[in-house]
Amino acid sequence: MTLNTPPVCDYTNSDYQASFWEHADRAYEDGAEAVALRRLLPARGTLLLELGAGAGRNTPRYAGYERIVLVDYSHTQLEQARARLGDSKRYIYVAADVYKLPFVDGLFDGATMIRTLHHMADAPLALAQARRVLAAPGIFILEYASKLNLKAIARYLLGKQKWNPFTREPVEFVELNFDFHPAAIREWLGKLGFKIERQLTVSHLRFPLFKRLLPLKLLVGLDALFSLTGNLWQLTPSVFVRATLPANNDTLAVLPGFFRCPACGGTDMQEKPSGIQCNSCRHHYPLENGIYDFRV
């Protein structure tokens, strides 16, 4: 098992939730995402994996699922999520790297990854991990930042931006922050066996002037309307995809366990009061303040 995975964009001690969402003018983006999730999520599910859960901003929106596993590399983000959502059988908090998910194959019947793929230097590798831990049939809701958005196209055509929004390779506009081409995302998902059921474009009106002039409800309502064209074209900065693994896939949840060792890949994992121990390589993963820590 290779441990050489790409670098992580570390949110340790970041006040992202407060500075980006609560104290900034982003009620429109948050409302537009809530609409997209309502449209894409199934009414019911058993075990949902939330990849890059952050401070749990979206977690209450997964109300149809019996249990939710919140994964984030940042322990402090998960502490904020835990403070928001509390301790219950419904939520499991896991500090881990998306590239090395500590779960057995085919464990989840649903997964989401919102505003997180844009930190992945190797997006296909991250998507392959999501696919590995999903059962078939399973549902994957992915949000990604699109390089093919109208602002980027206009800037490129006017000579104000060097990178080409029409080509398929990701663009790293700030260190460990990437925009992707919609066709590349579809290709990667397709190669992993996902069928793309629906695409919703989000944040059509992400311009300061619109936000100043139009009331929030109207902005979100208009966005909800425009987003229905998402299957036809994707020209917004943010795109949601609902992808499914067809039921005849061969990776139905067959393993009895839950966790898988991210260091050696072993599935003989023993629960102890202090955390989880891998009985293959003897690695111990602590449980601290209600959060399992699988970062290696």
Ligand SMILES: C[S@@+](CC[C@H](N)C(=O)[O-])C[C@H]1O[C@@H](n2cnc3c(N)ncnc32)[C@H](O)[C@@H]1O
């Ligand atoms: C922009 S925040 C989004 C949080 C949340 N999904 C939301 O929309 O509010 C990105 C999150 O991804 C997490 N993250 C980045 N790289 C990661 C990795 N390799 N493994 C796990 N989490 C990662 C960060 O710690 C951060 O909490």
